[in-house]
Amino acid sequence: MKFSEANKKKDVHTEEWIVIILSVIFAYLINKVFLSLTNSTSITASLVVLIASMSIFSITYYYGKDKLQQRLKSKK
Numbered sequence: 001m002k003f004s005e006a007n008k009k010k011d012v013h014t015e016e017w018i019v020i021i022l023s024v025i026f027a028y029l030i031n032k033v034f035l036s037l038t039n040s041t042s043i044t045a046s047l048v049v050l051i052a053s054m055s056i057f058s059i060t061y062y063y064g065k066d067k068l069q070q071r072l073k074s075k076k
Contacts (some may be wrong), residue, residue, distance in 0.1 A: 023057040 030053040031046055040046075 019058055019061055022061075023054040026057040027051075027053040 027050045031049050034040075034049045035046065038045075
């Protein structure tokens with residue numbers, strides 16, 4: 001029983017790190033697009049875009065994951 005719980009915690013921890021890494025990559029790409037479109041050199045604007053895009057990615061990921069799990073449960 002304890003092994004199963006430890007394995008589940010490890011899976012959740014791994015998923016969290018994957019989401020963080022993917023959100024950083026997404027934020028970096030969005031920031032590159034923002035900087036190329038605006039020709040801005042503002043550090044503050046760049047940080048705002050980075051933080052906002054990371055938040056949007058992680059919120060969308062978890063929302064989509066919950067919706068998918070609900071659909072799978074309802075089809076069973």
